[in-house]
């Protein structure tokens with residue numbers, strides 16, 4: 001069994017949005033109260049635990065924080081359980097020491113599965129009734145929990161579902177592999193030579209984004225105009241993200257349907273160069289999202305995903321003779337290999353190298369020797 005989360009935008013009315021904001025406030029207060037208590041008890045030589053802190057809050061809630069009673073008790077209880085998890089992760093060296101939650105940044109609360117019902121594209125929450133979702137739940141399986149959060153002045157629900165683990169992948173030589181090179185000049189390039197251009201509306205929206213962020217910086221801090229501009233900007237960011245995500249969904253679905261093995265590069269490799277902050281941050285988001293989508297889609301249909309680590313010289317290696325051309329600069333879009341004289345398009349060559357890596361690492365996993373050109377595969381899942 002494994003867990004999958006599906007985040008869906010909610011279509012709230014005023015009453016629902018007000019309730020959510022209140023529940024987020026309660027969750028934040030409970031979390032911060034518990035973190036503060038934890039630190040105090042620890043300093044006094046005590047052994048704090050999330051279970052004891054939940055009981056403690058319950059006993060003082062009515063008197064000290066009566067407004068907490070206005071929303072589901074899940075809001076405060078789950079927040080303290082999450083603090084317990086945060087400490088667990090900290091002690092296991094998986095995470096940093098827990099920090100206090102901030103309004104505007106950590107607006108979320110979690111419901112256990114006995115506190116809500118999902119029905120096609122609606123979710124029913126006690127005291128509140130049905131709340132409409134913009135799409136229906138993608139996964140079938142046992143629903144574990146739902147976290148409601150605010151982002152870019154919109155409300156979302158992230159529903160966690162327990163899904164069956166796919167059967168293990170059997171590798172055979174008839175499998176079709178592809179390497180995918182992601183970039184800023186193009187949306188994606190496949191080792192088949194296909195260039196996939198990015199979604200069209202992006203350029204116009206990006207211009208608007210630039211204008212808006214310039215106008216925001218001119219507005220006085222704390223002013224009403226600034227606040228409005230901020231909302232506009234956040235919404236626009238979200239819209240641009242949506243367009244990109246949409247195109248990514250189409251591509252990642254196609255890749256896992258068409259190929260058995262997909263090779264991609266680790267994040268943070270390309271996009272890092274000579275780009276202005278704005279477009280770079282958007283490209284970064286794109287890499288993360290692309291990888292996330294490929295990751296879950298490939299595992300659910302038994303496609304093998306091979307991720308080359310950042311030291312894999314996908315651009316500089318000749319995909320024909322495998323000799324590394326160390327002096328290739330970033331600006332060179334086309335080049336000829338000095339050893340075998342093959343002429344390369346920089347991005348297609350990179351995609352071909354990723355395909356080669358993906359195939360070799362799959363073959364060597366079956367016992368056949370890899371030829372040593374494969375330097376590193378950091379993650380590949382054979383489910």
Ligand SMILES: [Zn+2]
Nearest residue numbers: 318321337340
């Ligand atoms: Zn060559």
